[in-house]
Amino acid sequence: MAFDISRKNDVEKLISYSDDLVHLLNDQKDIIYLNQCLQQSDALRSRCRSDHAQLHTSLQDYHKKIDACKQKTEAAKAEGASDAEIHLLQKELDEEVQTEAFLREDLR
Template sequence: MGDKIDVEKLISYSDDLVQFLKNEKDINSLKHCVEQSDTLHSRCRSDHTGLHTSLQGYHKQIDACKQKIEAAKAEVASDVEIHLLQKELDEEIQKETLLREDLR
């Protein structure tokens, strides 16, 4: 608590505030400002909640897409696997051709 309060400034500020609040018009203006501030705060909180909910939904959608991508990658054969399978198919076709020729 190293802060020192300037008592003279504090008293001066208090006097100014009292003078300001003595005027009925100023009080009504202050009330109006407070009401607008509360309304704005409420709208901001509502917008924040809506955006937060949307953001959570987007994160869930992104996670679902990532899972679908991983599942699709797991189902799709790699180029090397396809090449090996093609080689095996070609070999089997050659064997079949040779067997047909032998049967003739």
């Protein structure tokens, strides 16, 4: 029985909504206004899609630039490591030259 009452209420709400919609659409001004709203909505949707496409393209470009920067950073780090190795080798060479100078001094 409760099911019948809720169903009856739903049907009454639907009929009331339908009556309101028919009354609204009977007025020509409302139809014109709804058509204008629909056109503006379509224009807005088109603009949003265009903006989305531009943003997506820009985002892809930025990702490419970020990847390029990461590659340059990795290359610079690798090059920096070789500079450190060169510095270490230079230091060892200087120590060897100094040791050789001491040995020559001792030989005299």
